[in-house]
Amino acid sequence: MPKIPEAFNSITPIKDSEHFMVSAFIDHRLDGVIRVISIIKRNNLQPLYCVYCNTVHDCKTVQADVQIHSDHFGFPFHVSDVIYEGKDMENATHVLISTKDSDNNNTEYLPIKNRVSTNTFKFDFTICISSLFGKYNNVLQFAQTMEMYKLLGVQHVVIYNTSCGPDLEKLLKHYETEGVLEIVSWPIDKFLNPSPGWNFQQHKGDIHYYGQLVTLNECIYRHMYQSRYVLLNDIDEIIMPYKHTNLLSLMEDLQSAHPSVNVFIFESHLFPTTQFEDSGKFKRAEWNNIPGVNIMEHIYREPDRKYVFNPAKMIVNPRKVKQTSVHSSLKYNGDTYHVNFDVSRMVHVREPMQGNLTKDQLFVDKRVWDFEQKLIQNVDQALKLSGLLQCEKF
Ligand SMILES: *[C@@H]1O[C@H](CO)[C@@H](O)[C@H](O)[C@H]1NC(C)=O
Ligand SMILES: *[C@@H]1O[C@H](CO)[C@@H](O)[C@H](O)[C@H]1NC(C)=O
Ligand SMILES: *[C@@H]1O[C@H](CO)[C@@H](O)[C@H](O)[C@H]1NC(C)=O
Ligand SMILES: *[C@@H]1O[C@H](CO)[C@@H](O)[C@H](O)[C@H]1NC(C)=O
Numbered sequence: 001m002p003k004i005p006e007a008f009n010s011i012t013p014i015k016d017s018e019h020f021m022v023s024a025f026i027d028h029r030l031d032g033v034i035r036v037i038s039i040i041k042r043n044n045l046q047p048l049y050c051v052y053c054n055t056v057h058d059c060k061t062v063q064a065d066v067q068i069h070s071d072h073f074g075f076p077f078h079v080s081d082v083i084y085e086g087k088d089m090e091n092a093t094h095v096l097i098s099t100k101d102s103d104n105n106n107t108e109y110l111p112i113k114n115r116v117s118t119n120t121f122k123f124d125f126t127i128c129i130s131s132l133f134g135k136y137n138n139v140l141q142f143a144q145t146m147e148m149y150k151l152l153g154v155q156h157v158v159i160y161n162t163s164c165g166p167d168l169e170k171l172l173k174h175y176e177t178e179g180v181l182e183i184v185s186w187p188i189d190k191f192l193n194p195s196p197g198w199n200f201q202q203h204k205g206d207i208h209y210y211g212q213l214v215t216l217n218e219c220i221y222r223h224m225y226q227s228r229y230v231l232l233n234d235i236d237e238i239i240m241p242y243k244h245t246n247l248l249s250l251m252e253d254l255q256s257a258h259p260s261v262n263v264f265i266f267e268s269h270l271f272p273t274t275q276f277e278d279s280g281k282f283k284r285a286e287w288n289n290i291p292g293v294n295i296m297e298h299i300y301r302e303p304d305r306k307y308v309f310n311p312a313k314m315i316v317n318p319r320k321v322k323q324t325s326v327h328s329s330l331k332y333n334g335d336t337y338h339v340n341f342d343v344s345r346m347v348h349v350r351e352p353m354q355g356n357l358t359k360d361q362l363f364v365d366k367r368v369w370d371f372e373q374k375l376i377q378n379v380d381q382a383l384k385l386s387g388l389l390q391c392e393k394f
Helices: 139-151 166-178 208-222 247-257 367-385
Strands: 020-027 033-041 049-053 060-063 065-068 077-084 094-098 110-113 123-132 156-161 181-185 227-232 237-241 261-266 268-272 313-316 321-324 329-332 335-338 344-350
Touching (some): 033 049, 033 065, 033 208, 139 166, 139 367, 166 181, 208 321, 261 329, 313 329
Parallel strands (some): 123 227, 268 344
Antiparallel strands (some): 020 033, 033 077, 049 094
């Protein structure tokens, strides 16, 4: 019996190669083939084989079809689907990728997930936050965004953790205990030199933006049968309904008006952290010592520039997506729909892109304030339970 590593690691080197395997899934849409989300060194791709096993039968070996995603931006390593078609795969429980067509002494198997397809879901909405890295310690914005999303009806958030700052660590542990946050260990920096940027020419490194394209695709498959919809955005971005009180009623309306759509695109709108609202009413004393941005103070929105690419984000039906990029999906069934700005848009609080604009050249957009009472109460509660706020301050 092959053994599955006890402490399952999210990144596993493929023996005798420069590639890595990440997660394995049955793909019921493709007649039950096995799909292994992998990281492939593009210029060094030799034939790959799969050894798949179940508890009853012996292991079998078949050759793989390797599909490197098209959006590699020049980086040497990129997310790929390693796909196996074979006999009697439906009951396979574990798999490994090999460079040899005969069994070797490899014991690093991946468990196979999504073995049963369902159409009842544990969650309506899951957010996939691609990667947390550096000493990221933007605690206040993280807590505000989490609590905002919970008020909008999100039940599950997944974060791929490479590293984070000491205070954020406490907040993450709190949300994990609460049950809303799933933390996937993502030690990409132990295996590769991850790029801090999106373009190889400009930013260098082995792999695009800490492996963001690997984690987004992995997240879609991981939640395919757990979540009705998956949101692919960063923790400083909120996909905000402007005509509905929550995401469920927004998506019900959008989906019934556009039944063939499986990829919904939401425009990004930037709220610069350099512009503060004048009254100061959200400069709350209890947040003075909490590191990070207070999104409630930033209600000025930059005008859209029609000639500049809008880094929009998506809500997708994960069962219809085969490969995704960051701002669009690469392979999917059905249609894409660009959601109207008035109906919903993304509130992205960060440093400005159009830094020379004065307040009167920006738009006032106070949508977050509509949730102020509950939001403040819940943020304070989360900070308190994380040990970041003293109880006697209340
Ligand atoms: C898979 O398992 C099911 C249920 O035990 C069984 O009916 C089926 O024959 C198995 N398929 C193969 C290919 O072994
Ligand atoms: C498997 O391991 C044994 C013992 O270490 C060794 O003798 C054998 O050559 C190995 N087989 C392969 C295919 O690597
Ligand atoms: C995130 O990853 C870092 C580096 O491995 C680790 O030290 C830290 O404990 C992790 N945080 C959480 C909340 O899992
Ligand atoms: C702001 O204006 C200065 C002076 O005109 C210019 O050098 C700079 O690039 C501008 N910055 C931005 C972010 O547009």
